Amino acid sequence: MTRIVVTGLGLITSLGVGSHTNWRAMLEGKDGGSEIPYFDTSQYRVHRAHVVREVPSERFAPPAVLPADFALTAAREALASSGLDLSRLRPERVGLALGTLGGELRTYEAKLREHPEQKEHGYSAGFASVSPVSRISAIVAERLSIEGPVLTSINACSSANHALAASFELLQEGRVDAMIVAGADTVTQTGFTYFHNLRSLASDRVQPFDKNRQGLMIGEGAGVLILEPYDQASRRGAKIYAEVLGYGLSSDGYHVTSPHPEGRGAIEVMQRALASAGLEPEQIDYVNAHGTATPANDYAEALALSAVFCERARALPVSSTKSMIGHCMGASSAIESVVCCLALESQVAPPTINFETPDPNIDLDVIPGRARAIPMKYVLNNSFAFGGNNASVIFGKV
Amino acid sequence: MLSGRQDSQHRVVVTGIGVVAPNAIGRAGFWTALKEGRSGISKISGFDTVACPASIGGEIQNFPAEEILGPTGFRYVGRATKFLCASIRLAIEDAGLSEGEPLGEETGVIAGTSFGNLPQTTTYTQKILTKHPAKLLPMDGYDGALNSATNFASVFFKLRACVRTVSCGHSSSTDAIIDAVRMIRTGRARRVVAGGVEQLSPDHLLTYGLNGALATDSDAVPMPYDRKRAGVVLGEGSWMLMLERFDEAQARGAKMYGEVAGFSSLFTGRASATSDRKQQRVAQVIEMALADAGIQPSDVDVIVSAGNSSTEADAVEGRAIAGFFGDRALLTAPKSMTGEIGGTSGAMQAAVALFSLEQGIVPATLHTSEVDEATGIKRLASAPVAMEARAIVADTVDFASNTACLILKRA
Numbered sequence: 001m002t003r004i005v006v007t008g009l010g011l012i013t014s015l016g017v018g019s020h021t022n023w024r025a026m027l028e029g030k031d032g033g034s035e036i037p038y039f040d041t042s043q044y045r046v047h048r049a050h051v052v053r054e055v056p057s058e059r060f061a062p063p064a065v066l067p068a069d070f071a072l073t074a075a076r077e078a079l080a081s082s083g084l085d086l087s088r089l090r091p092e093r094v095g096l097a098l099g100t101l102g103g104e105l106r107t108y109e110a111k112l113r114e115h116p117e118q119k120e121h122g123y124s125a126g127f128a129s130v131s132p133v134s135r136i137s138a139i140v141a142e143r144l145s146i147e148g149p150v151l152t153s154i155n156a157c158s159s160a161n162h163a164l165a166a167s168f169e170l171l172q173e174g175r176v177d178a179m180i181v182a183g184a185d186t187v188t189q190t191g192f193t194y195f196h197n198l199r200s201l202a203s204d205r206v207q208p209f210d211k212n213r214q215g216l217m218i219g220e221g222a223g224v225l226i227l228e229p230y231d232q233a234s235r236r237g238a239k240i241y242a243e244v245l246g247y248g249l250s251s252d253g254y255h256v257t258s259p260h261p262e263g264r265g266a267i268e269v270m271q272r273a274l275a276s277a278g279l280e281p282e283q284i285d286y287v288n289a290h291g292t293a294t295p296a297n298d299y300a301e302a303l304a305l306s307a308v309f310c311e312r313a314r315a316l317p318v319s320s321t322k323s324m325i326g327h328c329m330g331a332s333s334a335i336e337s338v339v340c341c342l343a344l345e346s347q348v349a350p351p352t353i354n355f356e357t358p359d360p361n362i363d364l365d366v367i368p369g370r371a372r373a374i375p376m377k378y379v380l381n382n383s384f385a386f387g388g389n390n391a392s393v394i395f396g397k398v
Numbered sequence: 399m400l401s402g403r404q405d406s407q408h409r410v411v412v413t414g415i416g417v418v419a420p421n422a423i424g425r426a427g428f429w430t431a432l433k434e435g436r437s438g439i440s441k442i443s444g445f446d447t448v449a450c451p452a453s454i455g456g457e458i459q460n461f462p463a464e465e466i467l468g469p470t471g472f473r474y475v476g477r478a479t480k481f482l483c484a485s486i487r488l489a490i491e492d493a494g495l496s497e498g499e500p501l502g503e504e505t506g507v508i509a510g511t512s513f514g515n516l517p518q519t520t521t522y523t524q525k526i527l528t529k530h531p532a533k534l535l536p537m538d539g540y541d542g543a544l545n546s547a548t549n550f551a552s553v554f555f556k557l558r559a560c561v562r563t564v565s566c567g568h569s570s571s572t573d574a575i576i577d578a579v580r581m582i583r584t585g586r587a588r589r590v591v592a593g594g595v596e597q598l599s600p601d602h603l604l605t606y607g608l609n610g611a612l613a614t615d616s617d618a619v620p621m622p623y624d625r626k627r628a629g630v631v632l633g634e635g636s637w638m639l640m641l642e643r644f645d646e647a648q649a650r651g652a653k654m655y656g657e658v659a660g661f662s663s664l665f666t667g668r669a670s671a672t673s674d675r676k677q678q679r680v681a682q683v684i685e686m687a688l689a690d691a692g693i694q695p696s697d698v699d700v701i702v703s704a705g706n707s708s709t710e711a712d713a714v715e716g717r718a719i720a721g722f723f724g725d726r727a728l729l730t731a732p733k734s735m736t737g738e739i740g741g742t743s744g745a746m747q748a749a750v751a752l753f754s755l756e757q758g759i760v761p762a763t764l765h766t767s768e769v770d771e772a773t774g775i776k777r778l779a780s781a782p783v784a785m786e787a788r789a790i791v792a793d794t795v796d797f798a799s800n801t802a803c804l805i806l807k808r809a
Contacts (some may be wrong), residue, residue: 043531092664092682102519103544109523116527119520120449120600126607130515131601132740134567134799138667147679150665150800151573152565154514154544162562167515169580190523193531194539249586253502253556256540256549265558272586387549389561 004171005398007238008082008226009338010074014050014219015327016134018077023342025324026350027371032325033205033217038106039189044196046203048215049187050219052328066104066130066243068139070331071184075144078224083238084178093177095148096141097167098184099159101330103133105188132163140182140362148176157290157327158383159183160223160334161391167227177232183334184222191329192218198257200294208291208320208352209298209366211359214293219326223334225341230398242395243339245378246276252388258296260388263304269390270308273380277383277394281309284394285376286349288336290384291320292327297384317374319352319367333383337393340379344397349374369387410579412491413652414640415749416485416593418788420456420633421735423466423484425492425749431735432523432753432761433782437737439492439619439631445600451607452614455598456633456737463636471554474540477597477634478516479547482509485636486551489591493640494652497555500638506559506580507552509638510570510594511546512741514544514563517599565741567799568704572744572792573635575804576661578641588646591743593638602632609798611708616760620738621765622705622731623712623773630706633737635746644809654809655752659789660691666795673714680718680801684793687803691789695722699787700760700804702747703732704795706738715795716773725776727784727791734764736752743804747792751806758786 011018014032015025041047057069079086086094102347107130112122130136137152149170153163160183167179185191195201195218202214233240250272252265259266260291274281290301306313321339328335343349348371355368381393415738420438422431431438438456447453458481463472466484475582486507487497496500509728520541543561547629552561560581564574571594596602606612613620613629620631647654661794664686666679701719705712719729732750733739739746754760760783769775793803 009416009643095665101543103516105519105523108520109527110571112520112523112527116524118449119524120604122520122523123601123604123608125608128605131605132516132567133565134512134667134796137566138665138669138798140774141665142668142670146665149663149666150566150667152799154511154541154563155561156545156549166577169584173580189526190539190542191525194522194542196531197534197536197539249506249560249562251506251552251561253558254552256546256553268558282802385549385562386543387546389549389552392546395758 002172003230004227004244005233006225006241006341007229008078009241009341010224011238011337012052012070012074013221013336013339014052015325017054017056026276026321027314027352029353029370031205031353038187046196046201050301051187051216052221067100067184067186067236068136069181070201071098071140072143074222074224075180075182078226083227084226089177091147092325093148094146095150095170095176096137096180097147097151097163098140098182099153099163099330100133101156101159101185102191103136104130105190106186110191114214135386145375155385155389157329157332157385158389158391159265159330161383161393164337165391168244170379171227171229178228180224181227181302182222183331184223185329185331187218187220196316204325205354206293207354207357208293208323209362209364210355210356213293213298215294217326219328221328221335222331223338224255225337240398242344243398244398245394246273247393248272248276249388254388257386259384263300264305265388265390266384267303267307269392273392273394279378282312283378284380286374287316288340288381289318289320290382300360302364314363317349317367318364319350323353336381340395342380344376344379344395347373347376390394408583408655409644410582410641411644411647411657412639412645412655412752413642414489414494415655416489416638418481418485419635419736420556421657423462424488429753433759435762435764437764438633439679447662450600450603452603452612453616454618454630457598458634462641474537474549476515477539477593478515479550480543481636482547483551483579486591489640490636496701498559502556503558503740504588505557506581506590506707507548507557508562508574508590508592510564510574510741512565512567512570512596513577513602515546516544516566517539517597518542519602519663520601541675567796568743569794569796569800569802570741572678572794572802572804573663575744576663579658582641582643588593591638591640591643594742595636596634596740596742598634600634601728606632608655619765620707620734622707622734622763623716623769623775623778624766625768625770627707627709628710630708631795633739633740635739637742637749639745656755656806657809658804659807660687662686662690662806663800666797676714677718680795683801683803684722687805693789697789698723700787700790701727701729702750702790703729703731703793704793706733711795711797713773716775720774720776728760728777728779730760730779731763744794748804748806751790751792754787754790755808758784762786
């Protein structure tokens with residue numbers, strides 16, 4: 001088996017642009033929530049989300065910034081930090097795997113608002129240039145001069161971990177020399193309304209694992225990782241953030257929105273990730289939880305963690321960075337994978353903020369309030385999407 | 399089930415095929431439609447096309463939803479979800495397997511789709527913008543995520559090894575099938591039902607229309623590679639293949655339609671690429687797939703091509719194919735029967751290839767009367783041709799996404 005490592009990282013979230021900016025803010029336990037500027041929220045119970053406030057675009061001026069722009073910003077940072085010179089690789093051997101939940105909808109929504117009486121009014125040349133969703137990956141691939149495989153993964157909240165898993169396999173097969181793994185999503189009125197009407201949204205702040213947690217807050221942004229074989233990375237003296245030791249995939253087969261009540265799919269996905277990485281549960285030093293702060297997810301996730309990690313679950317550091325950046329949908333598992341790499345690099349685990357009252361049914365060390373220095377060799381990144389679409393990745397320190 | 403990575407070059411075969419097509423429902427029905435050369439193109443009747451740039455398509459009319467799916471459980475889901483569930487059910491049955499356990503635990507589902515449930519998403523968006531949020535019904539957005547169809551199917555059939563949706567334009571289901579072969583070879587699933595789904599909708603018509611790809615005449619038909627071709631005619635449907643290991647299929651005495659002997663996939667979506675460059679890339683994908691399968695161009699007898707009546711793509715793909723196979727291989731373009739079915743193209747074309755392998759017949763390409771010389775195509779089946787093919791190429795092309803290729807052989 002080829003060892004696959006992470007050599008570049010890029011981030012853009014409600015906490016700002018760039019991995020360093022984001023990491024600093026996470027270590028300080030900052031909350032990136034704010035009022036939603038994109039559409040009128042007066043008719044909703046909730047008015048806040050985790051929006052990207054510094055809006056970069058190399059293609060359009062705001063507010064026409066799209067998932068492709070988020071992905072490009074983060075990808076350029078990741079490529080720069082990796083020092084990977086794409087011109088020195090055969091172009092068809094560098095690929096892109098991009099995960100997204102909603103693709104681009106804001107363009108459609110903005111146009112349709114002008115004449116909402118017929119849905120065809122939402123269609124414009126602008127929207128047709130970024131639809132279907134694979135066109136977003138095409139924009140990013142073209143800008144980065146990618147000529148290898150380009151995959152678009154639409155798996156809701158697990159999209160980017162799927163993209164990472166697919167990239168891992170392409171590298172294992174030796175079909176590519178490097179993969180750019182990305183996740184990107186924007187806050188849309190459609191997505192917001194969907195969760196709002198499911199009564200899944202918190203109005204104020206995200207409180208994962210807290211007894212009084214109200215739900216998730218929609219977030220947006222992008223995370224990017226550069227993956228390449230270890231031999232190639234070390235030959236060129238690249239900085240190695242982490243190794244991708246393995247991953248697990250599972251499917252609850254239970255319900256379209258609710259997780260299996262005993263966390264069956266979540267248990268399976270973590271066990272498969274451990275088996276894939278050749279690790280025992282007790283070797284995991286930190287878990288970046290899916291931790292959306294919905295009553296259902298956090299309970300099922302805690303149950304699953306308990307089943308997989310047994311008595312150790314109570315002492316195992318588990319935090320949800322969604323407390324600081326919201327739930328960035330298809331981008332979340334990419335962003336959280338980047339966070340795992342940063343945690344391994346600095347040997348500091350990010351906190352779960354807004355944690356005030358422990359839930360008697362959830363017995364976890366959530367790293368409340370403040371980041372914590374922890375010796376970490378192996379970390380686990382969970383993503384559990386609607387429909388029980390589960391994907392977990394294990395990173396190791398090199 | 400799994401105890402870590404099991405890398406192998408396990409041979410992966412197709413043991414079941416589920417078909418929901420504009421010209422047939424079910425694998426046997428599709429086989430008959432291919433033999434007869436039945437067109438699935440008609441005037442669209444399922445939705446109002448007055449605001450759409452085309453009014454004709456490969457629409458599935460009188461879809462026997464209740465007959466295949468049963469009377470309940472599908473009330474809140476849309477077209478794509480129903481098609482996908484139907485084709486999965488039919489694939490499982492065609493493979494001689496039973497739904498439920500132990501199938502569910504060991505089997506994954508990977509579906510490719512270009513637009514996914516976008517039509518359901520935009521319907522929801524429109525409701526949001528015209529009604530007070532409090533007046534929306536809880537189930538309004540139920541089927542409205544891009545990947546909702548696959549998710550629903552995984553829950554309905556309790557397919558638990560993995561669930562994944564891939565969206566790479568016209569190569570979506572080709573990439574999905576490739577993914578499935580990988581899952582089986584690495585031991586992550588014992589079996590995968592893989593392929594794709596695409597629905598016909600105003601969203602599809604408007605997008606293709608705005609991108610200048612559609613044939614807009616009210617009596618347009620898809621005429622791949624024809625001198626008079628004027629753009630694509632869209633279609634819909636779902637083709638799903640049951641994929642499993644050769645040794646396991648053999649052990650249970652399963653019928654094997656064929657083997658996925660090799661594959662490749664590359665990005666061909668550079669907007670700035672010239673036609674020559676695109677042709678070179680398509681040729682590169684085919685070359686890589688042949689190398690992957692360990693076969694020579696001279697071993698290929700049939701090409702089930704992506705020809706969809708598009709003015710540029712037919713010429714580019716045609717020339718790439720001609721460059722490899724000259725007049726040695728016989729070409730058929732089944733999108734002439736179904737229309738451009740987007741994300742489920744690769745699965746449909748693979749099904750046609752498997753039909754050819756099993757039946758010894760290359761189906762006709764409909765509507766094409768005069769092959770455009772500029773496409774370079776030398777041998778296009780204009781009537782069904784009897785042929786015992788050794789290896790068949792199925793290539794999907796999308797100049798806004800990927801070009802991908804499968805090589806299929808008898809198992």
